[in-house]
Amino acid sequence: MINIRDIAAECKLSVATVSKALNGYKDVSEETRTRVLEISRKLGYIPNASARALKTNRTFNIGILFTDDQNNGLTHYHFSHVLNSFKNEIERSGYNITFINRRFGQEKVSLLQNCKFRGIEGVIIVCVDENDPELLELTKSDIPFISVDHVYPGSPTILSDNRNDIKKLIRYIYSLGHRKIAYIHGNPNNVTYERVAGYKEAHEELGMPIREEYMKESYYTNAYTTRRATEQILALSDRPTCILTPDDLSAFGCIEGIKAAGLSVPDDISVAGYDGILFSQIMTPKLTTMKQDTAKIGEHAARLLIYNIENPDKPDISPVVIKSELIKGQSVGPI
Amino acid sequence: MINIRDIAAECKLSVATVSKALNGYKDVSEETRTRVLEISRKLGYIPNASARALKTNRTFNIGILFTDDQNNGLTHYHFSHVLNSFKNEIERSGYNITFINRRFGQEKVSLLQNCKFRGIEGVIIVCVDENDPELLELTKSDIPFISVDHVYPGSPTILSDNRNDIKKLIRYIYSLGHRKIAYIHGNPNNVTYERVAGYKEAHEELGMPIREEYMKESYYTNAYTTRRATEQILALSDRPTCILTPDDLSAFGCIEGIKAAGLSVPDDISVAGYDGILFSQIMTPKLTTMKQDTAKIGEHAARLLIYNIENPDKPDISPVVIKSELIKGQSVGPI
DNA sequence: CTGAAAGCGCTTACAG
């Protein structure tokens, strides 16, 4: 591989001058710069990122931390969209995306150690076990990060407006005449907390009683446990007319359970999802759901993270809240 | 940050000895090694990957090249599973995953230059425009790569047994009494070529005529264009009894088109997908499809790539073919 | 078994 010294020799210049010419420093004559650029192109010069990183202490590598309790990983139907958008925006800004893991070579190390080892400049935390001690260690370190959906106090978060969005959804369902709305919510975390709070607030505002037997817990993206919860709800003597589910994927399980009971959606009972993934709109009936703006979430996450990397002295830690959009669909019908 | 010199000072040893102790070289006394390890732990030493890479010329970074013509990127419902499995296996072996792009900093560069710049040791090529000149440049370089689905002569490929798998699917459909089977295939590429060949071979073997009007082109993962193609097929005077689609996602478009025509699946007309993604089995009716073994594809891809990185003198370039599994589902009914 | 020395490819204060 051609290096800067080869160019210097070819140009009869010092490596210092070549380096400056290549990096666009002002204190190089136009003539010299042109010659250096020309020769370096002729020689097929490609800089060495490791050498540059070693000297400048900058890698431009951004780490992704991305594992969820259901172990969807990269295949998560919602978060992969967030990530895709994040990646596009990060790369537009000249950074690179890499995945954080727990090793160097064959040795097991902590997430923070992996970041330090590889000179990761910033991390996006998506869809992880928020209580993992290694994760907490990372969030307390000096490495900037942006968290999606979970709030680490004092650090920037980006998330959907879960509380208000679910209220919007419930108001819509209410407007169709529903007065008995069950909620199969996801396992406890920040998102679940906000949505359950929104569910309760909407009930109070609309004058509907909150009934414990209408609230069940399931796992996110888990059609199986959501079907189980659906069966419990269908067994109630006073059935709800509509069931909210943790997300679109688990809504499929809910609908399956309803069909298995010989009922139909939305004629006998209505169902709403959450997320607005592609499949929710190509199935029949089209799902009533809240479409999270994954493009915006990923893009803002990238911009905010980069801002904080480049302004370590005055980081922007104000949480960013992105509105979701109600998709009316057809799975919630009029009463 | 603590470096190797700090440890050397603390241990009253040379950096050379510390380095050797840390790296498990044999020619260090057990006592010295223990002390070095202890001190380095006490000091919170973390090695510097850039420095190590600069010296050893090894980064352990594996690049992903992953963009498809429908621009699904990371959100591709099939390939994200391949990638997830690939990632897990790569990391198990102590390598890291990163994405290849076309820049360093704000400068536009070729894919190969990006790889060289960052010291990428190997690349997985998934789901890209195979004729991109920059891609061809990369495939002709000295950087080992593994290609999924597309065959670059002289380089290792991993792919499903498309030709035989679709024959298996057609034999099953035939066994249910179907004699008029249409095929909406994807846009031309290696996979499409093999599948179309399998479609024709199966027809010959089973004594069914190949009818041009039963073959339409669509795009992969595109429900819209597949619906359009379905409409053309439904307009035929002598309709087929079953339609094969490019993949499960586009099968939704096909089914939509059928429903819009007032027909039902599978009572009036049967539909088969391809891939076996999660949604194909939680929809109603469950889709008849070929389930690609994404876990195996990703895992083998990782192992083969690593093997070729670590054995540059005797690379293994034999193509790996993975069998798919027929999922009978319910969207293809008996005649 | 230990260490002195060279060097990986680059950048950057500093001198001229």
Add this chain to the structure above:
DNA sequence: CTGAAAGCGCTTACAG
């Protein structure tokens, strides 16, 4: 405007 020199943190042949 150009260059000599130091140094980023590490590894490794070589000498002892």
